[in-house]
Amino acid sequence: MLEQRIQQHFIDSADLKYQAAQTLSKPIAAAVQAVLACVTSGGKVLACGNGGSAADAQHFSAEFVGRFERERPELGAIALTTDSSILTAIANDYDYQRVFSKQVRALGQAGDVLLALSTSGNSANVMAAIEAAHEREMSVVALTGRGGGKIGAMLRETDVHICVPHERTARIQEVHILALHCICDGVDAQLLGEQEPTT
Numbered sequence: 291m292l293e294q295r296i297q298q299h300f301i302d303s304a305d306l307k308y309q310a311a312q313t314l315s316k317p318i319a320a321a322v323q324a325v326l327a328c329v330t331s332g333g334k335v336l337a338c339g340n341g342g343s344a345a346d347a348q349h350f351s352a353e354f355v356g357r358f359e360r361e362r363p364e365l366g367a368i369a370l371t372t373d374s375s376i377l378t379a380i381a382n383d384y385d386y387q388r389v390f391s392k393q394v395r396a397l398g399q400a401g402d403v404l405l406a407l408s409t410s411g412n413s414a415n416v417m418a419a420i421e422a423a424h425e426r427e428m429s430v431v432a433l434t435g436r437g438g439g440k441i442g443a444m445l446r447e448t449d450v451h452i453c454v455p456h457e458r459t460a461r462i463q464e465v466h467i468l469a470l471h472c473i474c475d476g477v478d479a480q481l482l483g484e485q486e487p488t489t
C-alpha cells in the first residue's frame with residue numbers, strides 16, 4: 291500500500307516532467323538568456339520564495355556563486371531568504387510581506403534579475419518583491435504554478451514566466467528545481483560551450 295503510494299508519486303512527477311518539457315523549454319530558454327545578459331554585464335540575481343521555494347532560491351544561488359557541474363568564473367546571486375536578522379527585523383518592525391521587497395530595494399540595481407518563486411503565484415511577499423524589482427528596473431524571472439496566480443498578472447512583457455501546468459505544490463516544486471538546474475546548465479553551456487559535464 292505504502293509502496294504503491296510512493297510509486298504513484300514517482301509516476302505523477304515523471305508524467306508532469308514529460309508534459310512540461312514541451313511547454314516550459316521556451317520560457318526556460320528565455321530565462322537563460324535573461325540571466326546570462328544580466329551576469330555578463332556585471333549584474334546579479336536576487337532570489338526569493340517561501341518554504342520549499344526559499345530552499346530552491348538558496349540552492350540556485352549556491353550553484354551560481356559556487357558552481358553547477360563545470361568550473362567557470364563565479365556568477366553573482368544572492369538568496370534573500372538567509373539573513374535571519376534582516377528577515378526578523380523587517381517582519382517584526384513592518385510586516386512579513388516586506389521581507390523581500392526591502393532587500394530588493396536595498397540591493398537591486400537596474401539590469402539585475404529577480405528570481406521569484408511561488409507555487410501558488412499568490413505569496414504577498416514575493417509579489418511585493420516583484421513590484422520593488424520593477425521599480426529598480428530589474429527584470430523578473432518568475433517560477434509559478436496553478437495558472438500563475440496574481441504574479442502571472444503582474445509580470446511585464448520583458449519578464450519571463452515559467453508556469454508549471456499543475457495544481458499540487460509538491461509536483462510544482464519538483465519541476466521548479468528541474469527548471470533551475472536547466473537555467474544553470476544553459477548559462478554554463480552559453481559561457482563554456484556545449485560539451486557534456488563530467489561530474
Ligand SMILES: O=C(CO)[C@@H](O)[C@H](O)[C@H](O)[C@H](O)COP(=O)(O)O
Nearest residue numbers: 340341342343408409410413459460
Ligand atoms: O515545501 C512546501 C510544500 O511542499 C512548503 O514549505 C511550501 O513551500 C510553503 O507552504 C510555502 O509557503 C508555499 O508558498 P507558495 O509556493 O504558494 O508561494
Ligand SMILES: [Zn+2]
Nearest residue numbers: 342459460463
Ligand atoms: Zn516541499
